[in-house]
Amino acid sequence: MESATNADLVILGGGSGGYACAFRAAELGLSVVLVEKDKLGGTCLHRGCIPTKALLHAAEVADNAREGDQFGVKSSLEGIDIAGVNSYKDGVVSRLYKGLQGLAKANKVTLVEGAGTFVGPNTVVVNGQRYVGKNVVLATGSYARSLPGLEIGGRVITSDQALNLDFIPEKVVVLGGGVIGVEFASVWRSFGSDVTIVEALPRLVPAEDEYASKQLERAFRKRGIKFKTGVKFTGATQTDSGVSITLENGDVLDADLLLVAVGRGPNSAGHGYEEAGVQIDRGFVITDERLRTNLPNVYAVGDIVPGLQLAHRGFQQGIFVAEEIAGQNPKVIDEAGIPRVTYCKPEVASVGLSEAAAKEKYGSAEVFIYDLAGNGKSQILKTTGGVKLIKAPDGPVVGVTMVGERVGELIGEAQLIYSWEAYPEDVAPLIHAHPTQTEALGEAFLALAGKPLHVHG
Amino acid sequence: MESATNADLVILGGGSGGYACAFRAAELGLSVVLVEKDKLGGTCLHRGCIPTKALLHAAEVADNAREGDQFGVKSSLEGIDIAGVNSYKDGVVSRLYKGLQGLAKANKVTLVEGAGTFVGPNTVVVNGQRYVGKNVVLATGSYARSLPGLEIGGRVITSDQALNLDFIPEKVVVLGGGVIGVEFASVWRSFGSDVTIVEALPRLVPAEDEYASKQLERAFRKRGIKFKTGVKFTGATQTDSGVSITLENGDVLDADLLLVAVGRGPNSAGHGYEEAGVQIDRGFVITDERLRTNLPNVYAVGDIVPGLQLAHRGFQQGIFVAEEIAGQNPKVIDEAGIPRVTYCKPEVASVGLSEAAAKEKYGSAEVFIYDLAGNGKSQILKTTGGVKLIKAPDGPVVGVTMVGERVGELIGEAQLIYSWEAYPEDVAPLIHAHPTQTEALGEAFLALAGKPLHVHG
């Protein structure tokens, strides 16, 4: 082996968690080596958040064109030019990728290309070269899981393939009604596909408050997106012309494609973690609340750490670890304060606790739902849904769940309210801009503060 | 004259200010008479906020259809069915109108139809009937102004007529580059008109931070919206086939229509105010910061009170007065804390102070601008613009100005930050949802707190 390169920090994986950690550490004056075997930006930029949201926007444009007459616009949708969609999507990704590479350079982060292996105690090996860090951060992310016995290939795909199809399936079955599943279902439906979602749990977006599931299911029903909840998948067989999916209840679904969206597994095997003594549980790297693994000076961030698998959680954890290493003693991250957005049509956005979780935590909870029917801007957009607030008894608002087109952009405000533990009385006097969708949030707080303005009994 | 009707509160005018005051007062147990000569909801619902935003949404749908190929969507725009646009718009208005009437009933507000005259000290007369209030609130709103010598009629119109045209002008001149002017310019351009804005002040949206004007002007230029700033209008002559507009610099503009959007005047004449001794200045009803006129127990709210002419200011003032009368001693409204949104494409949204105002107030100001080029969701929407933050020296953020499509929905968050006097350090740790436009706000605060994440030098 060659001589070693030393640094304050060696990071394994250049996705959301890894690069945020690298940039923040560099800002704080630490020397940083960032090891990435594929492309800086990771899942989120290349195979996740960004490309899916580009597809979803193309889907919105298509819906608008199809439904223009509802607004007096004589528009028509002749079809989807999938190559055009892909080049739009790839254009967005590559522009942001370029930007990110520029940031790495500006931050003077040493990028090392190649697959790294953690050999402990403080060392990562890449192509025979040793990188020794005073601190090491594991940030190798996640991969699309499948179910036992269900092999990915051919007509059975994951989001990785779904993002780069050169055709639009006529009929598609989506296995999994979580975030990724409903987002693709939404895109394909807008593109004209016949879509059926299969979810083993009793409702779509089962991680969200039940209210969100009900609203989303109603909206999907109207859009003609079919779904079967509370039923288990038993098998899939592929032929030349299609794939046949069987369910526990005996149903058989025929489709052109089966998208497997049953969650993402931690990418923690094959990089030396377990061999070096890192504590692993069901594939996840176990850390304490300060993101320390069981090994001294070895941290982990992002999707390999149990919890929400979200890009901005990766950012937040990456920044946290950098500041921790630099001795800034940052505040422990409140996992419930991380905002969650599902970008299908309509969107679902939440922060804090669901009603059920709040009741479990506080014994009871005050609940108020503001229906978007009373919100002028939502009426203009012709979207339905609502804002649900959860308040702790004699306490602040501890949960916000919203459903409706574009409500993902309201979560910024909700996040502050939750994180700063605001009371309805704090928000109520701040009358929101008219006519915006933010007013729905404002009205809900007015009502909870006992002074409803535009609230229909 | 017949016998008088007594109430705790008599309100003259059922627009945003009047009805919000009525509802809140009723909630607080006061008996309320609300006098309205036309339709409950006033300017905002019937001739202002709501119908314009419906037009703007139809415009967005049209733009999307026209530009679908940028997103891989094979859509086309055959034209605008203006009757269809109007029926969509009227549908939204009438649904909200119905809701509002329901709220008046539910709140047990006594609605009196007819034009009221304030005869002092506490009395309003409607159709010969006297309504005596322990308190009186003047809320008669505003009307579209014109310039001296410029008569409205025929091809010279105000927003009142512009909202109900049964055709799309081929060529239109908009006199006034303020909120209402740029919104109509934006709509007509999206509908295919040749549009020229004439503004006497040196920039579009002159009430906003200069940054907003520059960004908006650049975007309008790209959209082919012409504008002449810093030049005065001198006259208009109508013929059968058009209207000819002359400017101080000798330019002559020919058009099908001239929209006069030079501001709104207070509707304070002819209702007995001055005669009853209410102090009036240049048509506005003068109040102290608790919205009291010079007469005891007589208040004024909304567009007749000097300041921002916005519907939600009317709401806020109406609620304030109701609470004041009910003895709740509400906190004086911070006028700068009222969010301002201009809903053209791209949108402009702001709260707090402009850079110039902050420098005047604090001697100096810290400024940070986050360009939407670094914001993934904005890239997906293909919109440009940015977020500008103004921070008091050693103090909180005292101003936020944003430009870009859909940024109006970010103002809810900005409003809390401004009103709660948050420091960048308070906001920075709360990493925003990816990929949303709220991230642009989050990134700007991260940068101001000295820990930039996705910021390009």
Place this chain on the structure above:
Amino acid sequence: EPVAAPVAAPAPVQAPGGYVPLAKPPVRKLAKDLGVDLYALTGSGPDGVITREDVESAVSAPAPAAAAPS
């Protein structure tokens, strides 16, 4: 206008960080994070509002409050 006396009525029933109308949410949150009992403070801001400075000086002063639980 006479400025109301900063009367932060002692309400020992409530835990530090609970709703104190006389401090804005980020300041309440700061106080909670720093372990400062807002009910023990007198607001120096307009209308008796407890300011960020009030909270910060309560930390730097030898306070009886325990160190921040972080």
